[in-house]
Amino acid sequence: MVAKIPSSGKGLSQRSGSSGGLVAYLEKEVQGQWFSFDREDVPAAEVTQTLDRNKRNLNRDADKYYQVILAPSQAELRHIGSDPEKLRDYTRAAMEQYAANFGKGIEGRDLVYFAKVEHERTTGPADRAVQVGDVARGQAKPGDQTHIHVLVSRTENLARYNERKQAGELDRKNPYHLSPLTNHKDTQRGVVMGGFERKQYSERVEQAFDQAFAYERPLTETFRYAHIMQHGTPEQCAALLVQASREQQAAQQRQVVQQAAPEQQAAVQQLTPEQRPALAVAAPAQAAQEPGPAQQPAVPEPPAPEQRRVRGLRR
Template sequence: MYINITDSPTSDNKGSSHDLVHYLEKENRIDKEIQPELWFNQDRTTISAFDTRQAIDNNIAKLSKQDAKFFLLNISPSQKEITWLKERYGDEGAKEQLKAYAIKVMDEYANNFKRPGINSSKDLRWFGKLENFRYYGHKDPEVKQGLKKRGERKPGEQMHIQIIVSRKDITNKIKLSPKNNSKGRNAEHSRKMGQFDRSAFKQSGERVFDEQFSFDRGLDETFKYANAKKKGLLDERVAMRTERIKNETQCKPALKPEFTPLQADSQLKLSFGKTQAETAPYIPIKKRKKKSKEQEQDQGLTF
C-alpha cells in the first residue's frame, strides 16, 4: 500500500484548488465509455467537482497568502491488493470497498495530529476521488524512448484514490499541516503545534487495510521493511533482514530426513531381522597352496 502526502503535483496549493480539481477530473473527460466518478467523503458519495472546489477554497480563514491552503493524499493499493479486493467483492464492489477504506485512512490522518477536537474524518474538510487508470506522462521513460505516447493508459491494475484535504479543520478554526514533523521543545509544545508522524500514518494505513480485508501482507511488502531498507540505520536493516529470514524459514515445509547407510541398516533390521550383510550367503575363500621348488622347476619357472 502506497500512501503519500504532497502539496500538489500540478498546481500551487497556496491559492485556489481549481486547477487540481480540474486535473483530477481528467478521467471523466477522457474516458467517455465508463461511468463518471463523483467525489465523496464520510457523509456523501455524489459530490460534484464544483462543490468540492467551493468547499476547499472557502475554508481558509486566517491563512496568509504564503500558507498552504490544502494538501493532496494519494492512496494507491498494489496490484496484488487490488486483485485481492476484486476477487472478494467484484469490480464494482472493490471500488466501494476502497472508498470505505479511504474514510478510515482519513480517520487515521485526523488521529495522527493528536489535537483536541480532531478525532476522526468528520473533523476534517476533505474530498476523495477514485481513479480507475493511470496514464503515461512526458516524464515516463517509455514516453522518452518513444515506446508509448503521452496520455496512453498504463497496463495492469491501477485503481487508486486521490484526496484533497483542507489545511483548516471543518470548523475553519484549527490549522492542520501533515508537513509539520517538528518535535518541538517538549511534549506540550508538540501538541500545540500539531506534530504529524508521517511514517506512523503510513503504517496505520497498511494495518487498517490488512484488518479490514483480512489481507496477509508479507514482511517485504510492508512500509516498515521498505523504509528500513532505504533509510534505516545499520541495526534496523540487520534486524529486518533477520526477521525476514526467520519468517521464510518458518514458512518452509519440514523436510524428511535422509537415511544414512547406518540408518538404512537399522531400518532393515527392524523390518527383516537382519541386515543385507548379515543375510548374504557365506562363500569360503580357498587358500592357494605354495608350490614346491621341484614343481617350479618342472614348469620352467626357475633357471
C-alpha cells in the first residue's frame, strides 16, 4: 500500500486556487462517482464548490486543499477482489488515520474531503522504463492499477466547527488549518501544536488495510521494509534481508503443506473402498518408518488337504 501526498507545484499541482482544474482532470476516466465521509455519488460541480468554499483566514498564496493518493498493490487488490465498496470503506478508514495523525483530537467528520476510485494508470517521466527509453510516455500500465484520489480541504469542516462552537463544545477562536506537508511532527511547544508525521501515516494506512481485510502482509511489502532498504544503514538492511529470507522460507513450507493436503485427499478418493480404510489406519509418520499391516504382503494359507495330512501324522 502506497500512501502519497504530492507537494504543491505548478499546473494541476497548484493548490492555492480553485480545486476545479484537478476535479475536472479526475473526471477523465469516468464522470461523477465521487464519495465523501458520509455520501455517495457526489457530482463534480458540488465537489469543487464545497472544497472552494471551505476556507477561512488563509492568505491568497496559501494552499487551500491537498491531494492524498492511496495505491494498493496488485496483491492487495487480488485479496479484496478489487471490490469498489471495500475500497470506499478503506478510504474512509485511511482518512480517519489522516485526521488522527495531526494530533489535535479530530476525526474524519471534522474534515472536508471527496474521493474517487480510478482503475487506469499511464507511464510518466518518473518511470524508469520511460527514462531509459524502453516504454513511451503515456502508455497504459499492465495489471490491475486501481487506486484512489482524495481531495481534502486544508481548513477543518467549517459547518461542523460552527455547530460545535455554538453548542459550547469548542473554545477555540478559529478553526484548524491542517497541512500534511508541514515540517512539524508532534510539536508540543510553540505556535504550531501537533503536526503531521508522514512516515507514521504510511504505516497507519497500511495497518488499517491489514486489520480491515485480514491481510497477512509479507515483510517485503511493508512500508518499514521499503523505508529501511532505501534509507537505513548497511547493518539494518542486512538484518532485514535475513529476516525477510526466513519469513519467505517459512511461507514456502506452509504452502507445501497446504498443497499436499488436497492432493492426499484426492488420492484417497481414487482408491477402492477396500483400500481406503487400510490407508486411513496408518499415520503418515508411522508409515514412513515401519510398514503397517496394510503395507505388508499377504501370506497365503496352506492348502486344506495338507493341513489334514499334518494333523493325521501327529496322531
